[in-house]
Amino acid sequence: MSATPPPVPIAPARRSWVERISVVWVVPIAALLIALGVAWSSFADRGPVIEITFDTAAGVAAGQTELHYRDVVVGLVEDVRFTDDLSAVIAVVRVEQDVAPFIDSSARFWVVRPEVTTQGVSGLDTVLNGVYIEGSWDTAAGEPRRAFVGLTNPPLIRPGEPGLELGLRAVGDTVLNGDTPIFFKGVEVGRMGTARISRDGGFTIAEAIIYEPYDQLISDATRFWDSSGFTFSIGPTGAELDFTSLASLVGGGVTFDTFVSGGTPAQDGDVFDVFSNDATARASVFNASDVDPLEVSVIFEENVAGLAAGASVDLNGLRIGEVTNLNGIVDEARFGDRRVRLIVTLAIQPARLGLPDDPTEARALAFLQERVAGGLRARLATAGLLTGGLRVELVNDPEAEAAEIDLTATPFPVLPATESDITDVTVTAEGVLSRISDLPVEELLNSAIDFLNAGTALVADQALQDTPEELQALLGDMRGFVGSDAMQNVPVLMEAALQRIEAVARQLEEDRAVERLIAAVDATAAAAAGVPELVTELNALAAMASELPVETLITELTDLVDAAEDVIDTDDARALPGSLAQALAELQATLSELREGGAVANANAAMASARNAADQVAVSVQDLPRLLERMNEVLAQTSTTLQSYDQSSDLNRSAREALRDLSAAADAVSRLARAIERNPNSLLIGR
Amino acid sequence: MQVVGMELPRKEDIVTARDIGVVGCQRCTKVWPLGTTRCTRCGARVISRDRLAYQRVWAWWLVGLICYIPANLYPMLETRTLIASQADTIIGGVLTLMGHGSYGVALVIFVASVLIPVGKFLAIAFLAISAQRGTRSPSLQRMGLYEIVEYIGRWSMIDVFVVAILSALVQLNALATVTPGPAALFFGMSVIFTMLSAQSFDARLIWDAERR
Ligand SMILES: [Zn+2]
Numbered sequence: 001m002s003a004t005p006p007p008v009p010i011a012p013a014r015r016s017w018v019e020r021i022s023v024v025w026v027v028p029i030a031a032l033l034i035a036l037g038v039a040w041s042s043f044a045d046r047g048p049v050i051e052i053t054f055d056t057a058a059g060v061a062a063g064q065t066e067l068h069y070r071d072v073v074v075g076l077v078e079d080v081r082f083t084d085d086l087s088a089v090i091a092v093v094r095v096e097q098d099v100a101p102f103i104d105s106s107a108r109f110w111v112v113r114p115e116v117t118t119q120g121v122s123g124l125d126t127v128l129n130g131v132y133i134e135g136s137w138d139t140a141a142g143e144p145r146r147a148f149v150g151l152t153n154p155p156l157i158r159p160g161e162p163g164l165e166l167g168l169r170a171v172g173d174t175v176l177n178g179d180t181p182i183f184f185k186g187v188e189v190g191r192m193g194t195a196r197i198s199r200d201g202g203f204t205i206a207e208a209i210i211y212e213p214y215d216q217l218i219s220d221a222t223r224f225w226d227s228s229g230f231t232f233s234i235g236p237t238g239a240e241l242d243f244t245s246l247a248s249l250v251g252g253g254v255t256f257d258t259f260v261s262g263g264t265p266a267q268d269g270d271v272f273d274v275f276s277n278d279a280t281a282r283a284s285v286f287n288a289s290d291v292d293p294l295e296v297s298v299i300f301e302e303n304v305a306g307l308a309a310g311a312s313v314d315l316n317g318l319r320i321g322e323v324t325n326l327n328g329i330v331d332e333a334r335f336g337d338r339r340v341r342l343i344v345t346l347a348i349q350p351a352r353l354g355l356p357d358d359p360t361e362a363r364a365l366a367f368l369q370e371r372v373a374g375g376l377r378a379r380l381a382t383a384g385l386l387t388g389g390l391r392v393e394l395v396n397d398p399e400a401e402a403a404e405i406d407l408t409a410t411p412f413p414v415l416p417a418t419e420s421d422i423t424d425v426t427v428t429a430e431g432v433l434s435r436i437s438d439l440p441v442e443e444l445l446n447s448a449i450d451f452l453n454a455g456t457a458l459v460a461d462q463a464l465q466d467t468p469e470e471l472q473a474l475l476g477d478m479r480g481f482v483g484s485d486a487m488q489n490v491p492v493l494m495e496a497a498l499q500r501i502e503a504v505a506r507q508l509e510e511d512r513a514v515e516r517l518i519a520a521v522d523a524t525a526a527a528a529a530g531v532p533e534l535v536t537e538l539n540a541l542a543a544m545a546s547e548l549p550v551e552t553l554i555t556e557l558t559d560l561v562d563a564a565e566d567v568i569d570t571d572d573a574r575a576l577p578g579s580l581a582q583a584l585a586e587l588q589a590t591l592s593e594l595r596e597g598g599a600v601a602n603a604n605a606a607m608a609s610a611r612n613a614a615d616q617v618a619v620s621v622q623d624l625p626r627l628l629e630r631m632n633e634v635l636a637q638t639s640t641t642l643q644s645y646d647q648s649s650d651l652n653r654s655a656r657e658a659l660r661d662l663s664a665a666a667d668a669v670s671r672l673a674r675a676i677e678r679n680p681n682s683l684l685i686g687r
Numbered sequence: 688m689q690v691v692g693m694e695l696p697r698k699e700d701i702v703t704a705r706d707i708g709v710v711g712c713q714r715c716t717k718v719w720p721l722g723t724t725r726c727t728r729c730g731a732r733v734i735s736r737d738r739l740a741y742q743r744v745w746a747w748w749l750v751g752l753i754c755y756i757p758a759n760l761y762p763m764l765e766t767r768t769l770i771a772s773q774a775d776t777i778i779g780g781v782l783t784l785m786g787h788g789s790y791g792v793a794l795v796i797f798v799a800s801v802l803i804p805v806g807k808f809l810a811i812a813f814l815a816i817s818a819q820r821g822t823r824s825p826s827l828q829r830m831g832l833y834e835i836v837e838y839i840g841r842w843s844m845i846d847v848f849v850v851a852i853l854s855a856l857v858q859l860n861a862l863a864t865v866t867p868g869p870a871a872l873f874f875g876m877s878v879i880f881t882m883l884s885a886q887s888f889d890a891r892l893i894w895d896a897e898r899r
Contacts, residue, residue: 022742024887027880028749035753 047097049078052109052133054150057089059131060111066132067093068112074099077133091133091150104142106159109135110151124661156193157209164215167271168192168254170204174226174276178206183227183255189214192254205271208254218256219263223281224274227255259285260351293321293347294364296405297412298378298392299329300342302420306390307380313346314381315394321348323392345412346378346392365413369405371396377403377418393421701826703894710735740889744815747884752808754877762868764850769862776870777801777846799845800874807843807881810836811888818892829893833885840882847875 054060057080067075075095083090095103112134114123126132133150136158157165170176182190190210198205210218254274259282266272275281313321325345332338350364368376377400381393395418403416704711708721714731726733762774775783777800784793810832817829850867857865 020739022739022746024743024746028746028753031750031753035757 045097047075047095047100048144048146050075050093050095050103050146050148052091052093052148052150053083053088054091054111055088055152057091058111059113059126060089060091060133061130062092064130065091067095067109068132068134069099069136074135093133101141101144102137102139103135103144104137105145106140106142107135107137107145107148108151108155108159109133109148110154112154153194156191156207161209162212163190164210164212164218164266165268166208166210166218166266167269168206168208168224168274169198169271170195171273171275174274176204176206176226176274177253180253182208182210182224183253184214184217184257189217216265217258218266218270219258220266220270221260221263221285222256222258222266222272223284224254224256224272225278225281226274226276227253257281262351292361293349294361294368295324295345295347295412296365296368297409297414298344298346298417299414300344300378300380300417300420302342302380304342304380304390304420306382307342307344307392308389311389311391313348313392313394315353318352320352320394321346323347344392346415365405368415372403372405372416375400378415379418380420382421395421701894703891705735705891705895736891736895737889740887740892741815741819743887744811744884747880747887748808748811748815751877751880751884754873754880755804755808756873758870758874758877761870761873763846763870763874764853765866765868766857767864767866774868777874796846799843803839803843804877804881807836807840807885811881811884814888814893818888818895826893830890833888833890833893836885840878840885843878843881844875847871847878 059065060077060080062077062080065077066073067077075093077091078094079092081090081092082088110133111131112123112126113131114127116122134154136155138159157163168176176192176195178192178194180192181188182192190208192206192208195204195206197203255278256272257278273284275284307323307326309323309325311323312319313323323344324347327343328340329343330338330340335341348364348368350359350361353359353364353367355363355367371394375396375398376394377397379393379395380390382390394415397418400416400418405416406414704718705721709718710721710723710733711718712726712729712731712733715726715729717726717728719726719733721735723733725731759777761776763777763780765772765774767773777796781793781797781801784790784796814829814833814836817824822829850871853865854867857863
């Protein structure tokens with residue numbers, strides 16, 4: 001080390017600060033500013049947190065499960081935790097700032113999971129990508145809310161969606177099938193949600209939506225009825241087999257009609273009754289009206305059997321009310337003798353009188369008074385040719401003595417009566433018999449047999465046997481359908497109907513109707529020839545009844561069941577569980593390949609994440625049997641209808657596509673695993 | 688670096704250019720008398736001790752440190768497969784690998800992505816402080832440390848290289864894709880800035896510190 005350094009020229013002591021401070025300082029300062037700016041803006045843009053409570057949170061994972069609105073991601077689950085008492089799960093969701101103002105009390109949340117329903121397959125993407133939370137709220141921003149209770153099922157009506165919200169209440173023996181479409185003239189115009197039992201257990205009720213613009217069809221005069229299943233009836237007009245549509249025959253359905261005009265449009269929240277069939281629904285229009293019925297009495301001179309409470313009251317052939325009560329009356333002071341007369345109480349619906357504007361009880365009475373002055377009288381008439389009952393008819397009798405409504409009578413005003421019209425029975429007795437013999441019972445049975453034949457042919461079809469995996473469940477239900485009470489009851493019903501026909505015939509034979517007929521026949525020579533004719537016809541009828549091919553029908557049913565069993569018994573069908581197991585085994589193999597690939601290439605984090613992915617596949621695959629089981633279940637539920645056999649039906653197509661997608665996805669994963677296994681070097685370099 | 692004499696230098700033997708009144712050109716190494724401000728051979732600025740060097744060192748060092756924070760907070764690698772997507776931070780990746788039992792790979796990543804960068808920060812800070820404040824530790828050792836820091840700088844990028852290669856290789860569309868996360872950019876920037884910091888350091892200051 002040298003002693004003293006040579007003199008060093010000293011730089012001037014004062015240099016400007018520009019020279020003393022390096023320009024490089026600009027860089028860290030800029031970096032700091034940028035960091036602060038980014039931090040601030042991300043903090044400021046951060047949306048609020050909402051808490052959604054679910055009963056269970058299957059598949060909801062913190063940091064992964066997204067919140068969707070109209071299928072767009074608007075939030076992310078940040079945390080999943082229990083409520084304080086562990087009774088529910090809280091999903092803490094960070095929502096985006098721009099949608100946050102809309103999440104008010106109108107918001108609904110539910111977890112979207114894969115589902116197969118009569119309407120098709122939904123949520124299939126969640127099989128692979130995991131579940132997500134779907135939110136729905138109206139389009140108006142409101143008072144923000146931060147805690148919500150999640151729904152178990154997707155709501156029928158999404159907030160802000162146009163449509164008429166109704167309540168549908170089952171009355172009588174109606175069964176409400178939840179989650180069914182609402183039809184109007186065969187077109188689906190709405191949906192009914194899941195049925196609930198009312199608080200007191202008295203009835204079931206379901207919420208329903210009528211889509212726009214069909215909500216215009218609903219007024220307070222509208223009646224709903226259950227259109228599922230079919231009705232089979234034999235009446236004076238012949239035999240009828242009636243069902244709304246094949247879809248509703250199987251999946252159930254509700255339909256409606258407005259029988260009278262002039263109702264006020266329905267409002268959101270109105271509750272309607274659902275009747276068991278359209279006849280009951282139609283009748284209810286007259287029984288249940290907003291306007292109190294006008295009650296009047298009629299005193300008939302005749303005291304004849306056949307009139308009963310509930311019998312209809314007709315005006316010009318249109319039902320305007322019903323008989324509510326009837327009694328015998330003996331009043332010497334009033335009538336001058338001690339004969340028993342019939343006093344009948346009628347309940348007349350003012351709305352049915354065709355009054356303009358607003359029908360009321362008083363206006364109905366005024367209307368009747370006016371008509372009575374013009375000759376309107378009440379009389380007894382036969383209700384139906386087969387039933388033999390009586391009804392009350394209001395007719396114009398221009399030759400009647402002047403009379404008016406006795407407003408002073410108690411308890412109800414008394415309507416004047418005229419001579420009854422019940423002799424018609426005898427005149428038309430022969431006509432009745434010929435109509436009975438003309439009933440197309442045979443045709444009906446033939447149609448039924450044809451129908452079943454068609455079913456058998458369809459079941460025995462080769463194409464059908466080739467696709468047992470789709471139809472196994474279906475056929476199971478076909479069997480159920482065939483074995484159902486309704487179908488089993490067909491022969492019984494037939495028998496009952498025949499017994500009724502026989503009974504009627506017998507009654508006619510035994511009754512005074514025949515006696516009167518004979519008397520009438522005796523009276524005229526022309527009619528005398530009618531008796532043998534009548535007997536001949538009766539014989540023919542009896543012969544026909546005994547020839548009814550009930551046996552054939554039963555045989556056909558058996559055939560159908562056998563054919564269904566044959567299909568179920570095919571090798572393909574038996575192979576079904578095997579191939580399913582094979583598919584699962586393949587998936588399992590894919591998984592283990594993935595795992596092995598992961599072990600080989602564990603040298604890097606990329607493979608580690610692939611392994612995680614494989615684990616997720618395993619989890620998803622565990623859900624697969626459940627999904628398949630569920631699809632089977634639902635297929636079974638939905639597809640007793642022959643329509644479902646149609647290869648182009650929506651359900652089949654969706655299910656097939658879903659399965660195809662699934663297997664394609666599995667293939668893709670296994671291809672990836674194989675590729676990685678073949679060439680692990682490509683992934684070995686690195687982390 | 689002014690090493691005088693052929694034999695291994697002893698402390699007493701170390702004579703700086705400044706001691707003998709000369710200054711070397713940092714670019715072309717021509718020696719000039721002290722006081723020369725510009726090398727007339729290559730035109731570079733000639734200065735015996737660059738006092739501003741400390742500020743540059745600290746400025747770059749600070750930016751490097753700032754960048755190193757997001758490099759550890761954000762994901763380095765985003766793996767998206769058909770069924771899942773995963774994003775790993777540096778430490779997260781190390782822990783995942785350790786969880787799978789790949790301790791060797793985990794160690795390599797840990798050393799390359801954590802130990803070396805942190806060590807570099809500490810080393811540069813130590814060199815700068817010791818040169819500024821004076822120290823008892825031998826100049827030769829500090830010089831060695833400086834050379835190690837200089838040398839090792841480029842290898843810190845190994846993590847970024849892996850990410851780049853993986854992202855280029857694994858692009859199977861919907862099936863599987865690997866994309867670099869934001870941390871890759873920050874990590875790369877952090878490495879660059881620490882390299883700049885190390886280069887800004889005027890190694891000649893190491894020799895002054897001990898004798899003060
Ligand atoms: Zn030079």
